[in-house]
Amino acid sequence: MLKNTIKSVLGLSAGLFLGISALVPAAHAEQAGEQEVIKWRLQAHLPVGSGSWEDSVVAVRDKLLERTDGRLQIELHAADSLFGPTEIFPAVQRGVVEMGYTSPAYLMNYIPTAGLAFASPGAFEDIWEALYFWKHLGFEELVQEEAAEQGVHYYTDKLYPTEMVLKEPVESLEEFSSLKIRGAGLLQKFISEVGASAVFMPGPEIYHALSTGLVDGAHWGASQEANALSLYEVAKYHVRPSLGIGGVEVFIINNKAMEELPEDIRRIVKTTFQEHFWSRTNEYQYQEVEMLNHLEREQGVEVITLPDEIQQRMWEVGRELRAVEAEKSPNAAEAVRRLEQYLESLGRGE
Known part of the structure; x- marks a missing residue:
């Protein structure tokens, strides 16, 4: 029953609560020392209970915190805490918040290719096919070009059905x-x-x-x-x-906020998102197998x-x-x- 999903996993290769989750571990605060600490806010369209909250939103926040030695600190906000889902893109675009975690379904009025990014219905039968289109055939770059024209950096979180x-x-x-x-x-x-x-x-x-x-x-x-x-x-x-x-969830970053980052941190941000895409896409497919097995059994x-x-x-x-x-x-x-x-x-x- 899960044969096609398992083939997807094997074929992939290459990566209060909000107040508590937003706190910077003391070790990283000490490492930041006298260096400038940059504080961003991220509004997500998903609730805390979503699996992608921990494995995508929190995971990326923590990776960037560690890799910048505490110099980039991101305060997380779950669904509707600052803005509703349709308001995330304009808020990031205007720089009201520096980052968003959202769905291309909410971006179609701003990015013409967002509909295809959310899902290409009637196209792919397996994850590897979509991966090849996204990365090897340059589809994500076409989406990113349009996002940049709107003042936003665009990074696909993962691909999944x-x-x-x-x-x-x-x-x-x-x-x-x-x-x-x-x-x-x-x-x-x-x-x-x-x-x-x-x-x-x-x-x-x-x-x-x-x-x-x-x-x-x-x-x-x-x-x-x-x-x-x-x-x-x-x-x-x-x-x-x-x-x-498709890429049903994406990270978006205000262009000006990205440009104002020190060069080394900007490089870390970009490489972290590139790595996260591959590992998270792979991880998600395995988690789907686990979840469906559990749901059928329990x-x-x-x-x-x-x-x-x-x-x-x-x-x-x-x-x-x-x-x-x-x-x-x-x-x-x-x-x-x-x-x-x-x-x-x-x-x-x-």
């Missing part, structure tokens, strides 16, 4: 078309075009919507993030294939596969949406051109 949870299995495209699904970003449009009725709502509202029948299913990351919101208490079916594979979650007619419709809609995304900017057009050429080389051309 976005997968749905459903309250009941579906046996046909007709049944799927009767569902109401929580969606976000380009995937909201994707779900609607495939046939279901897609509606947006913030993460904290998904559990209530599922439990009361307002929606029949939802996506919130993969199994780890869905479990962090307790979605499997009310929706026992985890759905394959994924809606899309909570009775069942991994199901969508019928062939729904999958076929997903591939068709994916091509249609990519053509629409290509119209948004020169970089988006180039990204889609590279992607279609790549998919053709994988034997998935029209």
Whole structure:
């Protein structure tokens, strides 16, 4: 059941609470000594209970603290503590806070390629395919160019699949078309075009919507993030294939704040994010295997596969949406051109 996910792991190669978590360990404070200490704030769109809070947000904060000998200190703020999720990008852009941890789903009004970055629906079947597109075919650089024009540095946290949870299995495209699904970003449009009725709502509202029948299913990351919101208490079916594979979370940094860093710290920041991407992507895939095994064993979650007619419709809609995304900017057009050429080389051309 988890064969494809395990293959992903083997194929990858290369990396109060908030007040307490934001404190600088005494050892690092002493190491900083007489050197200038730079203090930044980071607003995240995820709650503290999310797995990516500790393994991505806190992990990067701690790495930068250690590698700069305490000279770069980042104060962390979880979801909605300073700004709501849609306000993170403009806050970083204006320098109100120096850093953000957010989703490309909230950046589409600023960065035209962000829809494709959130997920390229109907494109990739496995993580390694997306990795090759991101790094070897230069997709992330196209996104970063547009972000830089908006005054922001952009670093993908990790790549992983976005997968749905459903309250009941579906046996046909007709049944799927009767569902109401929580969606976000380009995937909201994707779900609607495939046939279901897609509606947006913030993460904290998904559990209530599922439990009361307002929606029949939802996506919130993969199994780890869905479990962090307790979605499997009310929706026992985890759905394959994924809606899309992409960089669902990203770190963004205000350009001016980055430029004002001492050269050595700026270099440490950049290399840390590069390393973190590879290690975190690899780590996340293994954690997905662990989580799904646990959910199946302990909570009775069942991994199901969508019928062939729904999958076929997903591939068709994916091509249609990519053509629409290509119209948004020169970089988006180039990204889609590279992607279609790549998919053709994988034997998935029209």
